Amino acid sequence: MLGHLGINVPDLSVAKRYYDALMPRVGFEPYFDTDEEFSYRPAGSKPGTFLFFYLATEPGDYSSQRSGLQHLAFMVRRRSQVHAVHDHIVSIGGTVIDPPQHFPQYPGHYYATFWYDPFGIKLEAVCHHDRD
Numbered sequence: 001m002l003g004h005l006g007i008n009v010p011d012l013s014v015a016k017r018y019y020d021a022l023m024p025r026v027g028f029e030p031y032f033d034t035d036e037e038f039s040y041r042p043a044g045s046k047p048g049t050f051l052f053f054y055l056a057t058e059p060g061d062y063s064s065q066r067s068g069l070q071h072l073a074f075m076v077r078r079r080s081q082v083h084a085v086h087d088h089i090v091s092i093g094g095t096v097i098d099p100p101q102h103f104p105q106y107p108g109h110y111y112a113t114f115w116y117d118p119f120g121i122k123l124e125a126v127c128h129h130d131r132d
Helices: 012-026 078-090
Strands: 005-011 028-033 037-042 050-055 070-076 095-102 109-114 122-127
Touching: 005 012, 005 070, 012 037, 012 050, 028 050, 037 070, 078 095, 078 122
Parallel strands: 005 050, 070 122
Antiparallel strands: 028 037, 037 050, 095 109, 109 122
């Protein structure tokens, strides 16, 4: 299991506002926050990977097509949560790549939505169950 992931962003305050609204929808809660970083952990003391955000110290745009991070997928327990995340992204004017749907090219009951965060980082909410 991964202990944590660190992500550099060009604007910490924009990232914090964005992710503070998103992370509870995908099962995370705030962990700690300083002037130089902020982080989330799985809600309710559940095991899982923590997520840290740092200010990028070198200029440059992110691309999921370059070497490095391709995307982050957040597992949720119900398909209705996939829809709730999608609805949230649409309501804030986010860029949706794929609306909620079954992806038959992946094994099992793979139901997901994909979108970009304000910095172009590709994100996903996925449910691996055939239930709501």
